[in-house]
Amino acid sequence: MKLNPAVVLNPVFNFLDALIQNYGVYFYFVFVWLSLAVIVWVLSGGLRQKRSRTNSSTIIPGIIFTTRPPIQSPPPIVITDVDPAQKDDNEIMDEP
Numbered sequence: 001m002k003l004n005p006a007v008v009l010n011p012v013f014n015f016l017d018a019l020i021q022n023y024g025v026y027f028y029f030v031f032v033w034l035s036l037a038v039i040v041w042v043l044s045g046g047l048r049q050k051r052s053r054t055n056s057s058t059i060i061p062g063i064i065f066t067t068r069p070p071i072q073s074p075p076p077i078v079i080t081d082v083d084p085a086q087k088d089d090n091e092i093m094d095e096p
Helices: 011-045
Strands: none
Touching: none
């Protein structure tokens, strides 16, 4: 028996629609006040880690090994002299 997810979840969606239709304004007010409380908590340092009161004298030195790419010389610069008397198809123009 194959169950279609839309058919199985239809009663859940109907329940949520009715809940929002009847109590949506109250949910909105609750979420607004909760979001304001969360913003105040974050701005007051709620997300910062608490510092421990004990003296932490353990220092662990770290060594980081990095590899450098091989040094390559820059490509050579090729300069070509262009004769203004020549056209693009290498024909020489008649000069007056």
